[in-house]
Amino acid sequence: MGSFSKLLVVSLGLLPVLLLMGIACGGGAPAPAPTAVEPMETVMVATATPDPANAFRIGVMESLTGPGETYGTVSNQAKQMAVEEINAAGGVNGRMIELIVEDSKCNAQDAITAYNKLTDVDGVKIILGTSCSGAMLGAAPLAEKEGVILFSGLATNPDIAEAGDYIFRTSMSDAQVGVDTGNLLWADGVRNLATITEATDYAEGVRRTTVAHFETRGGKVVAEERYASDVTDFKTQLTKLLGAEPDALHIAAQSEFTGGTIVKQARELGYEGPIYSEVVVIGTTALEIAGEAATGLKAITADLDPANNKAQEVLSNFRAKYDYITLPWYLGSAYDDVYITAECLKQTGDDQDADGFRDCMYGITWSGAIGDNYSFDEKGEVVGLSNAVVEVLPVAERSDNNQGYKVLGGAPTE
Amino acid sequence: MLSNLAGQRTALAVALTALVVVYIGWKITQSPEQALQFAFNGLSVGAVYALLAMGFTLVYSTVWFFDLYYGAAAALGAYGVFYLRSQETLGGLYAVNSPYVNIVFAVVTAGVAAWALYTAFHGRLRSRSSPVPGGFPAFAGKTGRGPTLFRVGVGAISAGAGVYMGLVLTFPTQIHLVLSPAVGALTALAAVWALRKSYRSIFGNTGLRPFTVVSAVAAAVLGAYCGFLLSGAPGAKLFLSWAVSCLLAGTVGLALYRGLYVYMRQRARSPLIMLVASLGILLAITAFITIVFQSAPRPLPDTFGSAPWTIAGANIKGFNVFTVGVALAGFVGLLLLLKKTSFGRAVRAIGDDEEVSKVVGINTTVIIAVVFFIGAAFAAMAGLLSGHDTAIQPRMGLLLLLKGWIASVVGGIGNLYGAIVGGFILGMLEQFGIWDLAGEWKDVISFVVLILFLSFWPMGLLPRK
Numbered sequence: 001m002g003s004f005s006k007l008l009v010v011s012l013g014l015l016p017v018l019l020l021m022g023i024a025c026g027g028g029a030p031a032p033a034p035t036a037v038e039p040m041e042t043v044m045v046a047t048a049t050p051d052p053a054n055a056f057r058i059g060v061m062e063s064l065t066g067p068g069e070t071y072g073t074v075s076n077q078a079k080q081m082a083v084e085e086i087n088a089a090g091g092v093n094g095r096m097i098e099l100i101v102e103d104s105k106c107n108a109q110d111a112i113t114a115y116n117k118l119t120d121v122d123g124v125k126i127i128l129g130t131s132c133s134g135a136m137l138g139a140a141p142l143a144e145k146e147g148v149i150l151f152s153g154l155a156t157n158p159d160i161a162e163a164g165d166y167i168f169r170t171s172m173s174d175a176q177v178g179v180d181t182g183n184l185l186w187a188d189g190v191r192n193l194a195t196i197t198e199a200t201d202y203a204e205g206v207r208r209t210t211v212a213h214f215e216t217r218g219g220k221v222v223a224e225e226r227y228a229s230d231v232t233d234f235k236t237q238l239t240k241l242l243g244a245e246p247d248a249l250h251i252a253a254q255s256e257f258t259g260g261t262i263v264k265q266a267r268e269l270g271y272e273g274p275i276y277s278e279v280v281v282i283g284t285t286a287l288e289i290a291g292e293a294a295t296g297l298k299a300i301t302a303d304l305d306p307a308n309n310k311a312q313e314v315l316s317n318f319r320a321k322y323d324y325i326t327l328p329w330y331l332g333s334a335y336d337d338v339y340i341t342a343e344c345l346k347q348t349g350d351d352q353d354a355d356g357f358r359d360c361m362y363g364i365t366w367s368g369a370i371g372d373n374y375s376f377d378e379k380g381e382v383v384g385l386s387n388a389v390v391e392v393l394p395v396a397e398r399s400d401n402n403q404g405y406k407v408l409g410g411a412p413t414e
Numbered sequence: 415m416l417s418n419l420a421g422q423r424t425a426l427a428v429a430l431t432a433l434v435v436v437y438i439g440w441k442i443t444q445s446p447e448q449a450l451q452f453a454f455n456g457l458s459v460g461a462v463y464a465l466l467a468m469g470f471t472l473v474y475s476t477v478w479f480f481d482l483y484y485g486a487a488a489a490l491g492a493y494g495v496f497y498l499r500s501q502e503t504l505g506g507l508y509a510v511n512s513p514y515v516n517i518v519f520a521v522v523t524a525g526v527a528a529w530a531l532y533t534a535f536h537g538r539l540r541s542r543s544s545p546v547p548g549g550f551p552a553f554a555g556k557t558g559r560g561p562t563l564f565r566v567g568v569g570a571i572s573a574g575a576g577v578y579m580g581l582v583l584t585f586p587t588q589i590h591l592v593l594s595p596a597v598g599a600l601t602a603l604a605a606v607w608a609l610r611k612s613y614r615s616i617f618g619n620t621g622l623r624p625f626t627v628v629s630a631v632a633a634a635v636l637g638a639y640c641g642f643l644l645s646g647a648p649g650a651k652l653f654l655s656w657a658v659s660c661l662l663a664g665t666v667g668l669a670l671y672r673g674l675y676v677y678m679r680q681r682a683r684s685p686l687i688m689l690v691a692s693l694g695i696l697l698a699i700t701a702f703i704t705i706v707f708q709s710a711p712r713p714l715p716d717t718f719g720s721a722p723w724t725i726a727g728a729n730i731k732g733f734n735v736f737t738v739g740v741a742l743a744g745f746v747g748l749l750l751l752l753k754k755t756s757f758g759r760a761v762r763a764i765g766d767d768e769e770v771s772k773v774v775g776i777n778t779t780v781i782i783a784v785v786f787f788i789g790a791a792f793a794a795m796a797g798l799l800s801g802h803d804t805a806i807q808p809r810m811g812l813l814l815l816l817k818g819w820i821a822s823v824v825g826g827i828g829n830l831y832g833a834i835v836g837g838f839i840l841g842m843l844e845q846f847g848i849w850d851l852a853g854e855w856k857d858v859i860s861f862v863v864l865i866l867f868l869s870f871w872p873m874g875l876l877p878r879k
Contacts, residue, residue, distance in 0.1 A: 069710050199854075225853045232711055232805035235455045236845055237853035243448040257711045261805055269451070270722045270729035289713045289805075 055096040056351040058341060059118035061104035061111060061129030061139070067200075067229045067255040068106035070285050072131040074326050075154055075334040076101060078314075079128060081321055082338035092345045097338075104130045106200070106229075106254065108138020115139040119148055125354040126151070128337050131330075132254075133157030133174075133202040140167050149354050151341065151361075153333035157205040161379045166354065168361050168380040170333045170340070170370065172302055172387065174202070177278050178209020180300045180387045180411035185210075185248060185276060186217040187412045188298075194223040194246035196237060196262060198254040206252040206278055222246050229254060234265050242271050251277040253286075260289030267293035274298065282392060284326040287404045294404075297392040302329040302385065303407055304369065311369040319400070328403060332369030340366050387411045423870050430866070438846055447727035452845040454725075458734035460841025461741035462800045466818025467825060467833035468741075468748055469792030475765045475828035475878065476785045479685040482692040483670055484793035485815025486699035487663040489808060491794025492801035493703055494659025496714055498586040499652070503715035515706055516583040519662055524576025526665045529672055531568045533780055582658060589654050591645050598641025605633035652717060659798055660791040667790030668783055670695060675786075676779065696811065703808040711807035714798070737799045744792060745834045752830065761785060765828075793818070813857075820864045826874025835875060 060079055063072030079099060087096045100122050102114035111130055118124050126149040130136050136155035143150040144164030151168045152160070158175040160167060185193060193214060197207040211221055223244035225237040241249065249266060253259030259281035266275065275294075279301040280286065287294050304311040311328075314335050319325050344360035345351060365375045374384035389412075390405040398404035442449040466488065473481050501509040582592050609629040614622060644650055674695075678688050719732020752758035760781045763771040772778050797806075797814060817840065825836020840860060847859035867874065 066709050069708065227853060230711070230807060230809060232807065232810070233459070233800075233803070236452070236848060236856060239448060239451045239455060239845075240849070240853065243445060243451075255710070257713070257805065261711075261713070265804070268720060268722050268729070268731055270724055291716070 055098040056092060056345050057098050057100060057122065057124050058351065059122065059124035059127035059129070060099045060101045061114045061118065061127055061135070062101065062131045063106040063135060064101075064103040066105045067257075068132045068135075070256050070283060071154055071327055071330055072103075072106075074331050075129075075131050077322050078318060078331045078334040079338050081318060082335045086338070086342050092342050093349060097342065097345070099128075100124060104132070104135045104139070106132040107134050111135030111138040112142065115142055115148075119146065123352075125149065125352045126341065126357055128153070128334075128341065130155060132200075133160065133205060134200055136160055136167075137163070137201055140164065143167065147354050149357050149361075151337055153337045154330050155202075157201050158209060159201075159205070161381050163380075165380070166358055168376055170337055170374075170382045170385075171330070172385055173381060174205040175209045176387060177206060177300050178211075179213045180389075181206075181210040181250070181276060181278065182213025182217060182219075183412045184298065184300060184389055185214050185250070186219060188248075188274070190214075190219065190248040190274070190276075192220055192222045192245070192247045193250055194241040194244055194248075195221060195250045195252065196225045196227065196234070196241060197252040198258055199226045199228055200254040203252040203254045207250070210250060210252070227258070229258065231258070232261065234258075234262050235269060238262070238266050238269050238271070242266070242269060246273070248274045248276055251275060251281055253277070253280045256280055256283040256286035257289065259283075260286035260294070263290040263297060264293045276300075279327065279329070282390060282403070282405050284324070284404070287392065287398065292395050294392045295394045298408075299390050299392070299405070300387050300411055301390055302333075302370070303388040303390060304328045304332055305371070306407075308369065308371070310367070314369045325400060325403070329370060336366065336368035336370055339368055340364060426870060434843075441846065441849055448849075449846075450726055450728035452849070453842065454728055454730040454734070456842035456845040457838065458730070458737050458803065458841075459800075459844065460821075460838035461734075461738040462796045462803075462814070462837075463817050463821040463840050464741045464834045464837025465744055465792050465796035465799070466814055467822040467837045468744060468830060469789035469796070470818055470822045471825075471828055471830055471833040472748065472752075472761075472792070473785055473789040474822070476761055477679070477764075477768075477782055479688050480692070480819065481667075481675075481786070481789065482689065482696045482815060483667055483699070484790060484818070485811035486696045486703075487667055487790040487793035487811070488797025488800075488814045488818075489700065489703055489806070489811030490663040490666065491659045491797040492714065492806040492810060493707060493808075494662050494794070495655050495798045495801065496707070496712060496806060497583070498589060498655035498658060499715045500712075502587050502651075510707060511584070511586070512706060513584070516580050519583060519665075520576040520580035522669050523579040523662075523665055524572045526669050526672070527575040528568055528572035530668075530783075531571060532565075533777075533783075535568075536564070579662075586655070589651050589658070590648055593654050593658075594641040594645035597644050598637040598639075600637075601640040602630075602633040602637025605636050606630050609633065652715075656795070656798055660794040663794035663797075664787040664791040666699075668787045671783055671786040696815070700808050700811060707808065709808055711805050713805050714801045717802050731803075733803060737803065740795065740799060741834065741837070744795070745830070748788075748792075749830060757781065757784070817860060820860050822874075823864060823867050823872075824874055826876040826878060828878035829874070829876045832874050832876035832878075839875075 060076060062076045063069060064076060083097050083099055086092065091097065100118060102117055104111040104114040111132075111134075115127070118127055125147075127143070128151050130139065130152060131154040133155045136150070136152055137157060137159060140150055140160065140163035142148075144166050147166060149166050149168070153170050155169060156171045156174045156177065158173045160169060161173060193211075195207055195211065197203050215221070223241045223246065225241055227234065227237060249271065251259055251262050253262065259277065263275060263281065263286070275297045277297060277299045279299065281297065282294075282299045282301060304315070306312070311332055314332055315325060315328055318331060325331065340361070343364065343366070344357050347360050348356035350356065361376055361380070362378070365373055367373055371385045374382055377383050388410055389408040391408055392405045393402065438449070466484065469484055470480065497510060497515070501511065578596065582589060585592055606626065606629055610622070610626050613625050613629075674691065675688060678691060682688055717733055719736060722729035722731055752761060760771065760776045763774075763776060764778055764781055768778055796818070797810065800814065801810070818837075821836040821840045822833050823836070824840055825832030825834070840863065843863055844856050844859055848856050
C-alpha cells in the first residue's frame, strides 16, 4: 500500500493546483495568455516642429497582443502613418497630433483597464479604437457615461449601434455582413448550412445575423458548433458538422489563426463542399495557414475599391513603410479615422471638447480611402459604404497586390 | 465509502463499461462512417497523449513524483521546431531569432555537458589511475596536476558544446550543414561501439584493442560519408529540427534535475514540495515562451502527409498515421530499454528502492538524470507532433500536461503498458463523448473520467505491480 498512499497524496495535491491553474488560465473566455507580453507602452509620434507640448492628445486602444493582434497591429500602424503624414504637413491648426497607445487586448476587461488608463492618467477625451467588438462593448458604456468619444475603425458587432451618442465607427455593422452573407448563401443554392463559430462577441454577431437572414430566406441550419479562442484542434467538431451533410460550411472566426486552421482541417477531413466566411478568414495570416485548402472560399467583406486613388495611395504608402499589407479595408478605415478626427479637431480646436467633436461627427461627410461621401447616422453608424463578395485564389495566383482573392462583385441583394 | 468496497466498485465498473459500450455501439449503428472518423481522430490524439503518459510514467515510477516541467517540455519541443523552421517555411511571417535565446540555451547546454562529462568520466578515470602502471596519466597522481587537466578538458569540451548549440540555433536555415559534422561524428562513434560490442561478444577481450583501432578507421570513413550526405540534404532539416528540439527540451529537463530537484530531493520530506516547484517551472517557462513568441497561436510549417486518405468513408492524414507509429515505436523502444538493458534494470531497481540501489553500487544520480532526459524528450516529441497536426501556443503545455496526466492515471500510474493504453482510451473517449454534446465539452469529459478514476480506481486500469 506504500505506493498507493503516495499516489493519493500526489493526486490530492495535484487537484487543487490544477483547478487553480484551470481557473487562472482556462476561464473559457478568449484568454490572453498569462502576463509577460510587454504591452506597447505609450508611443509618442515624432512631434518635432512647432510645439510638442501643445499637441492634440488622442488616445488609441487596439488589440496589440493575443487573439486580435493581427488587426490591432495593422490598425495601429495605419493610424501612426496617418498621424505622421498630418504632422509632417504642419499638423492641425499648427498643432501636432500625439497618439497615446494602449493595448486593449480582445476582451472587455483589458479594454476597460486601457480605457481607464487613457482617461484617468493621460486625461484624453477622444479615443480611437478599439479593434475588437468585445473590447468595444466593454469600454463603450464607460465612455458614454463619462462623455468620452470612442471611435472605431474595426469593431463590427451590431450592438455597438445602440452603445450611445459618443460612440462612432467607420466599420460596417455585422448586421450588414450577415444580411449580405445570408443572401449570398441563398443565391448560391445553399439550403442546409453548418456553422462553426468562435465564442466571442464579434464572431457570434456574424453568425447570428447571417443565420437569421439565411433562415428568413428559407434556409436551414443543420449543425452548429462553437469553440473557445485558444482551441487549436477542430477535427472533432468538424467531424460532427460534416456528419450532418451540409451544403456549405460557414465559419465565423475572431482570429485569423483559428479561421485559417479550421479551413485547413476541414479539407484534411475530406470536406470538398463550399466554405463561406467573412473578412477575418481571408486575412493574410489565415490564408498563409490554410494554404491551398482556402482556394475557392467565398467571403463577404468590405474591400477597397481598386478605382479609388486615395485607397491605392494609402496601401502603397503602407507597404513602403511597413513592408506588408493585411486587411486592406480595415487598414484604410483606421487611416480615415485619423483624418476625420483631424478634420473635427480643426473645427473644435480643443482635444478636451468631446461634445463639440461629437456634433462635428454627426455633421461630417467624408471621402477617404474606404469610400466617397460617407457620413454617420444618428446612431453613429457609418452610411454610404457597401460590402463585396470575394473568392480566394489558388496559392500560385495569390500575391501582395491581390491580397490572395479576387472581387466577384457587390453582395447580392436578393 | 464506496471506494472501500471492492464488490461495489466492480459493479460500478461493469455498469460504466456497459454504458460506454452500448452507447458507442448504438452510435456506430447510427453512422458507421462518422464513428470511424471519430476513431481515427481519437487514434491520432491518443498517440500524443500516450507519448506524454509514457514520459510521465517513466519518471514517476523511478522517483515517485510528477514533474510538471513536462508540460513545458512539450511546448518547448513545439516552439523549438517553430524557432528553427519558421524563418524558412512560413515566409518569414513570424520569424524570431534572438541572440539572447540562443545564449540561454547555449549556456544550459554547456552546463549540462560539463556535468555529464564530469559525472561520467571522473569516477571511471580515478579508479583507473590508481597504482596500476599504465593507468590514465591524467590521474597519475604525484604531481597533482591530473585533476586540473581533467577539469580544463571537461570545461573546454562543454564550452565547445555550448558554442555549437549556439551556432545551430543562430543559423536554423543551414541546420543540415551545421549539424553534419556532429551527426557524422555520432555515426562514427555508434559504429565503433557496435563493432566493438559485437567483436567482444564473439572473441572476448583478445585482440580487442587492435580491432578497435582498425574499426575506428572504418567508422570514421562511414561517419564522414554520412556527414557529407547530410550536408547535401536540405530535406533533412525538418527531422533535424525535431531532434534538436527534443534534445533541448531534454537538456533543460536534465539541467532542472541537476540544478534543482537533486537538492530538493535531499532536503524535502514530501513529493508535494517538488510538485509545487515544478509547477513554478512550468509557469516560468510558459511565460518565457510568451515573451519570445507572443501569446497568439501560431502554425507549425507543413510537413508531409497532409492530404487525407479515405478509408471506408472516413479520412485520416498520413501525418496522423505517422504520429501513431511514433507512439508505438516509442513504446517498444522504451519497453526494450527497461526490460533488456542494464540501464533498465537500474531504473527499475531505483523505482523499487532508491536507497538500496545506491548501496549495491548503482549511480542513482546519473540513472535518474537520464530518466529525466528521456521523459522530457518524449514530452517534447508529443508537443511537436501535436503542433504539426494542429498548431502551437504557449499554453499548449498545460493542456497537454493535463491530458497526459489523465491518460497515465487512467492507464495506471507507473505502468508503461498502462500509459499507452490510457492514452488511446482517453483519446477515444474524448472523441466519442462529444458525439451528442457540443464540442466545447471535450475537456470536461476528460476531467470527468479523471475524477471517476481517482475516486474509484486510483491505481488505473493496469496497476503497477
